[in-house]
Amino acid sequence: MSDPTPLERLERLRSSIDNIDAALVHMLAERFRCTQEVGQLKAEHDMPAADPSRESRQIDRLKGLAVDAHLDPEFAEKWFNFVVAEVIQHHTQIADEHNA
Numbered sequence: 087m088s089d090p091t092p093l094e095r096l097e098r099l100r101s102s103i104d105n106i107d108a109a110l111v112h113m114l115a116e117r118f119r120c121t122q123e124v125g126q127l128k129a130e131h132d133m134p135a136a137d138p139s140r141e142s143r144q145i146d147r148l149k150g151l152a153v154d155a156h157l158d159p160e161f162a163e164k165w166f167n168f169v170v171a172e173v174i175q176h177h178t179q180i181a182d183e184h185n186a
């Protein structure tokens with residue numbers, strides 16, 4: 087068998103990227119399903135939308151995992167903060183609706 091052509095290599099890599107992107111979408115959907123439930127629980131029991139100490143423990147943990155996985159830890163932190171900002175918006179909205 088001859089070596090794959092550059093175009094074949096590109097297509098194989100893109101096929102893996104497609105699978106990874108699909109997995110990320112499913113994992114994010116599952117994460118938001120859980121955080122929506124957390125938001126409901128917090129609204130029902132008057133707990134604050136954000137928990138900065140939990141966030142900072144998570145950031146430390148994820149940065150450590152990122153280093154081990156050869157992923158830029160600063161990128162891991164940015165990604166986490168981006169997702170959490172959206173989660174907190176959802177929690178604030180759930181609490182507002184609960185208190186209306």
Ligand SMILES: C=C(O[C@@H]1C=C(C(=O)O)C=C[C@H]1O)C(=O)O
Pocket residue numbers: 121124135136137138140141144169170173174
């Ligand atoms: C999901 C929670 O609510 C917020 C969102 C977090 C997250 O998305 O990881 C972490 C802490 C909180 O600021 C939680 O308190 O666990």
